[in-house]
Amino acid sequence: MSWELSTEHLDFRATCKSFVDREVRPLVAEAEANKAFPVDLMKRFGAAGLLGLTTPEELGGSGNDSLAVAILSEELARASGGIAVTALVSAYMAGPHIARHGTAAQQERWVGALCDGEAIAAIAVTEPQAGSDVAGMTSTAKRTENGWVLNGRKMFITNAGLAGVIIVGARTSTDRHTGVTLFLVEKGTPGLAFGNPLSKMGWHSSDTREVLLDDVHVGADDVLGTEGRGFQQIMEGFQLERIALAGMGLGHAAESLDLAKAYTRDREAFGAPLNHLQTIRHKLAIMEIELDSARLMTHQSALRLDANHPEAFKTVAQAKYLAAIAANRIVDDAVQLFGGAGFVEETPVAMHYRDARILRIGGGTDEIQLEILTKGMAT
Ligand SMILES: Cc1cc2nc3c(=O)[nH]c(=O)nc-3n(C[C@H](O)[C@H](O)[C@H](O)COP(=O)(O)OP(=O)(O)OC[C@H]3O[C@@H](n4cnc5c(N)ncnc54)[C@H](O)[C@@H]3O)c2cc1C
Numbered sequence: 001m002s003w004e005l006s007t008e009h010l011d012f013r014a015t016c017k018s019f020v021d022r023e024v025r026p027l028v029a030e031a032e033a034n035k036a037f038p039v040d041l042m043k044r045f046g047a048a049g050l051l052g053l054t055t056p057e058e059l060g061g062s063g064n065d066s067l068a069v070a071i072l073s074e075e076l077a078r079a080s081g082g083i084a085v086t087a088l089v090s091a092y093m094a095g096p097h098i099a100r101h102g103t104a105a106q107q108e109r110w111v112g113a114l115c116d117g118e119a120i121a122a123i124a125v126t127e128p129q130a131g132s133d134v135a136g137m138t139s140t141a142k143r144t145e146n147g148w149v150l151n152g153r154k155m156f157i158t159n160a161g162l163a164g165v166i167i168v169g170a171r172t173s174t175d176r177h178t179g180v181t182l183f184l185v186e187k188g189t190p191g192l193a194f195g196n197p198l199s200k201m202g203w204h205s206s207d208t209r210e211v212l213l214d215d216v217h218v219g220a221d222d223v224l225g226t227e228g229r230g231f232q233q234i235m236e237g238f239q240l241e242r243i244a245l246a247g248m249g250l251g252h253a254a255e256s257l258d259l260a261k262a263y264t265r266d267r268e269a270f271g272a273p274l275n276h277l278q279t280i281r282h283k284l285a286i287m288e289i290e291l292d293s294a295r296l297m298t299h300q301s302a303l304r305l306d307a308n309h310p311e312a313f314k315t316v317a318q319a320k321y322l323a324a325i326a327a328n329r330i331v332d333d334a335v336q337l338f339g340g341a342g343f344v345e346e347t348p349v350a351m352h353y354r355d356a357r358i359l360r361i362g363g364g365t366d367e368i369q370l371e372i373l374t375k376g377m378a379t
Helices: 007-034 041-047 066-079 081-101 104-116 230-266 278-306 312-343 348-360 366-374
Strands: 121-124 140-143 147-158 165-171 180-186 192-194 208-219
Touching (some): 007 066, 041 104, 066 081, 066 230, 066 278, 081 121, 081 230, 081 348, 121 147, 140 165, 147 165, 147 180, 165 208, 180 230, 230 278, 230 348, 278 312, 312 348, 312 366
Antiparallel strands (some): 140 147, 165 180, 192 208
């Protein structure tokens, strides 16, 4: 047993870091101000091999592991939550559904393009009346002579305005858990429409919209996976998604901690740098303890997921919960240590503070992770 990253993972982290410093950081201020993802960046992610980490080599990926996704997520979120989530949703939250469950034709059409960053994917599960309660979705897919017709509304869909393909969950029968099926819906399909980008508290450069399905006809071969197994496929997909989101929490926390260490070293008050005060140094130490413990659990959850460990599901839920909460505490402490400067919108710690908040909600709220962990306790 080793608690250290392998040489390969350390090298991969260095690769991610230099990519982020070179390609991502210079774009962040403009992306935040314009509230728009710099779309050309997606191909550069692809060229650097950062979008196909968990995709098998024969499908155009690198057959790497979930720990690499956690490391990438951390390094990306250090620079920007909005940019990070755009890439991560396409590559590790939506895309893997096609790599895992797609037919040869679906894989041929999309998987290589997603790995290369030539196409962007989205996944549309949440509805205005059904978020945590995934099985409560009411969008419908009715069989036609040569396929299906989809109707309904999806809410808060990341990448909706950028995506070439959207994975849509819809009800093919009334049973809560065996009545959901996933479909591939291509951009431009008649009846597929979008709301305006939502103006959000954080993730400013990420595109989030309502998706409207009004008599959207798709073919019989646009079913993704097995009819009636959509709920199970979504739950499977949540595992890597939660590791990526936990990784993002680590990134916001790690960057904020570094910024707070530098600031308290340079800022003087009462005739000395802030970090000469024991109370300030202790706060920094506590922030680091919280970050390191969240990172350990996130990495353990990634290793357990790939090893099919019997407790992988539980560890992923614990990691998502812990990393999201730790990140929120750490970014809040960082803002506090910056004083008034931390409250100014363009300050990096203010961005991390805004971006970290969604991590306690998206991909399954804190409360849903606790539900997963306590299922069966009352019996
Ligand atoms: C910026 C952003 C991006 C998103 N991207 C996507 C996306 O790409 N695709 C997608 O499908 N969805 C996406 N979502 C939706 C997200 O997954 C949901 O918002 C989330 O799952 C919560 O659902 P809800 O908002 O309907 O809240 P609700 O489910 O209505 O929950 C409201 C509150 O009730 C609590 N609650 C609900 N059920 C229980 C329970 N059983 N026990 C205890 N407490 C409970 C919740 O924890 C929460 O605190 C995104 C959301 C946001 C804000």
